[in-house]
Amino acid sequence: MRIFDPHVHMTSRTTDDYERMYAAGVRAVVEPAFWLGQPRTGVSSFTDYFDSLLGWERFRAEQFGIRHHATIALNPKEANDPRCREVLAEVPRYLLKDGVVAVGEIGYDSMTPAEDEVFAAQLQMAREAGLPVLVHTPHRDKLNGTRRTLDVVRESGIDPARVLVDHLNETTVAMVRDAGAWAGFSIYPDTKMDPHRMVALLDEYGTERMIVNSAADWGRSDPLLTARTGAEMLAAGFTEHDVDRVLWRNPVTFYGASGHLVLEPVPGVVAGEVPAPAEFEGSSVLRGARV
Numbered sequence: 048m049r050i051f052d053p054h055v056h057m058t059s060r061t062t063d064d065y066e067r068m069y070a071a072g073v074r075a076v077v078e079p080a081f082w083l084g085q086p087r088t089g090v091s092s093f094t095d096y097f098d099s100l101l102g103w104e105r106f107r108a109e110q111f112g113i114r115h116h117a118t119i120a121l122n123p124k125e126a127n128d129p130r131c132r133e134v135l136a137e138v139p140r141y142l143l144k145d146g147v148v149a150v151g152e153i154g155y156d157s158m159t160p161a162e163d164e165v166f167a168a169q170l171q172m173a174r175e176a177g178l179p180v181l182v183h184t185p186h187r188d189k190l191n192g193t194r195r196t197l198d199v200v201r202e203s204g205i206d207p208a209r210v211l212v213d214h215l216n217e218t219t220v221a222m223v224r225d226a227g228a229w230a231g232f233s234i235y236p237d238t239k240m241d242p243h244r245m246v247a248l249l250d251e252y253g254t255e256r257m258i259v260n261s262a263a264d265w266g267r268s269d270p271l272l273t274a275r276t277g278a279e280m281l282a283a284g285f286t287e288h289d290v291d292r293v294l295w296r297n298p299v300t301f302y303g304a305s306g307h308l309v310l311e312p313v314p315g316v317v318a319g320e321v322p323a324p325a326e327f328e329g330s331s332v333l334r335g336a337r338v
């Protein structure tokens with residue numbers, strides 16, 4: 048089973064996770080820029096974080112045989128803090144960098160006027176940069192939040208085929224598919240979706256434009272739940288071809304629209320062998336890093 052995890056916050060995870068992910072078949076990931084838990088108070092906290100996603104974390108992933116990409120944006124929660132909104136001026140130059148495959152996570156947290164403004168502004172940045180968009184749907188009032196999200200996407204004029212609406216469940220999947228956008232599902236140990244419910248949705252809606260991620264972060268989460276979902280699909284009678292579509296070809300098609308995916312195997316990685324620590328050489332030239 049080859050796995051592309053299209054939403055996982057590896058900055059919050061350990062090297063044990065990278066090793067277990069590689070062993071389970073994960074060969075590529077996308078790490079969306081998000082809220083770090085501790086509120087940020089200024090622009091440089093964001094730019095240091097963005098640089099770390101594009102430099103250090105990419106390097107760290109490659110040491111474990113995993114290709115790492117990022118999405119860049121001001122997240123919905125911090126869109127409400129005027130000190131954080133100043134980072135919007137910096138986002139467009141990050142969208143041009145190697146390894147950036149989308150604008151994200153953008154969307155709504157509490158559906159405030161500030162969030163409206165920041166969401167719309169970043170959709171335009173995506174259009175200008177020719178990049179796909181990763182949209183987060185709110186945890187509270189998900190139904191209304193998703194409906195309003197789709198309205199804003201429609202008003203922006205962006206092609207819905209370049210929009211992935213994430214953290215969906217049984218109540219929100221149909222409207223996202225009807226809008227022509229990609230449907231994303233975060234498989235969690237005890238909230239959001241679980242592998243069993245996910246398989247039922249794939250049974251009902253098919254595998255086209257359906258994307259599964261672990262959304263593993265600093266909370267209770269598990270980066271192997273993509274693999275578990277693949278195993279449950281096989282047990283339920285889906286073919287290996289179906290599993291490969293959901294766990295690899297769909298996210299590759301979606302994020303491949305950026306032109307920035309790197310999917311060749313990392314040279315020199317041997318499964319089951321613990322890699323030796325290598326030296327980080329800076330934030331720009333990381334391809335073919337020593338392992």
Ligand SMILES: [Zn+2]
Binds near residue numbers: 079
């Ligand atoms: Zn996330």
